[in-house]
Amino acid sequence: MQEAIRVLDTMQDSGYRPTQVSYNAAMSALTKNGQWQQAIDMFDRIFRDGDSSSGLQADSFSYGAVLSACAKGRSWVRAFALFEEMKAAGVKPNEFHYSSLMTACERGQQPRKAIEAFEEMQAKFSKVLHKWTLCRKCPRALTFENLCILEVMQAQGIKPNAYTYTSAIAACEKSGNWEEALKYLQRMTNEGIPPTLQTFSAAISACEKGAQARPALGLLERMKNAAIVPDVIVYSATIGACGKAGIWEPAVKLFNEMQVWALVQAGPQFKGKYKVNI
Secondary structure: OHHHHHHHHHHHHOOOOOOHHHHHHHHHHHHHOOOHHHHHHHHHHHHHOOOOOOOOOOOHHHHHHHHHHHHHOOOHHHHHHHHHHHHHOOOOOOHHHHHHHHHHHHHOOOHHHHHHHHHHHHHHOHHHHHHHHHOOOOHHHOOHHHHHHHHHHHHOOOOOOHHHHHHHHHHHHHHOOHHHHHHHHHHHHHOOOOOOHHHHHHHHHHHHHOOOHHHHHHHHHHHHHOOOOOOHHHHHHHHHHHHHHOOHHHHHHHHHHHHHHHHHHHOHHHOOOOOOOO
16 A cells, blocks of 8 residues: 555656546555545545646546545545535446445444435436345444335335345344344245345344244244254354243253254264264
């Protein structure tokens, strides 16, 4: 990152004028290195403050770089201001600009603002919106409040898939709302979308947080009936739910069952070396 800045300085000292591409690349490098504020400052100095020595105007890539910096720094207010400035300058927003704007709002804990951008994007890029919502790679960043995005999707006629619902259920789990998690699981089932291992894992973990043993046990049985093999996370969460609810017999049984599962996963080299009673 510092090398990128030194290159810009060397170019200027040698009498070469850095191009728009050079500054865009430098802003991206700063953001990737966690120095998002410096990236925003560079944008202001080069493109916004009337720097007569640069003679450069921000293009789509320039705005993309600075909006990405705003997203990194959770600077949603600045992101919205730059977004409006970009449109006023005649630079048409693309899917990357919208995605960065929504990420800035999400990280800045402004779900309503994220929805504003979401709805505007839906009107322009329905296919991109579908991809952005269904393929978010950071479901851990979701909060319970962000679940309203799922509601907006359905209101706009965009059908969620298993990943979307799993992310929503995971958000419920993280907020400690097991009842809401089960409601989303039921809605998912009603829509004919088969739950995955990750879906059941999130729902059972939500039940564990709420000390709800019976629903957790029911979900585990449902998994088995659907030929979905539980993993150690599912077993641990179900055992934890039983323990918190004071239901010890199924907890012990599941613990032994988990041991069998672990031996199977370990491979044939352990066969016959350990005895597990179920």
